[in-house]
Amino acid sequence: DEQNPTIVYNSEGTYDVSLEVSDGTETVSITAENYITVITAPASPEAPTGEAEVCSNYGLTYEYTVSSVANADSYEWLILPAEAGNISGTGLTGTVTWTLEWAGDATVQVTAMNDCGNSEPSAAFDVMVYICTGIANNIDESNLNVYPNPNTGSFTFELNGFNNEVVVTIHNTLGKIVYRSDKLKVDGNFSKTIDLDVKEGIYYMNIKGDNVVINKKVVVQK
Incomplete structure (x- = not known):
């Protein structure tokens, strides 16, 4: 009526x-x-995943991803503190350009959106941002070989082309360290076999030493 x-x-x-x-x-x-x-309105997304340790002084971009959320039409990405860098993207991938010469602890979050409104921000993904020195022109991912990759958790990594003492860490997409080995001496060439007792997924290997920072993605499939 x-x-x-x-x-x-x-x-x-x-x-x-x-x-x-x-x-x-x-x-x-x-x-x-x-x-x-x-x-x-969409629910809050899960925490993003991606590189947990990055270099800010080479102008490189890093990608962070999130799983899709029901009813979400788009996504808004956020870096804190804001001065740490810029993040772009309205989909499941946010692309970060870290501010040159900025170093410290940062977080990446994402919000799901539709016509009804925005979700609460996701849990924060913690990122350690470094100023890396002396490696831009001569030491990079090509100095690290991982095989087989993908693998079942057992694989060999080889380092070559430099002399240094390094720390090797492997972390999952949530930033949790699942493997660490300290004081490995690289004298031109070095190889080591690792047997990880982990679930299927994407992991990140980080090699760090004086003037050396190398990152590589490792995929575990079972």
């Missing part, structure tokens, strides 16, 4: 809309099928 009724929907779905007009003698009605779609 109302000309402009307010309707409250209690659940998601697609609904018909009917209009009925009467002059007291004759009644006319019309129905628009599947006229209104009701959705809810």
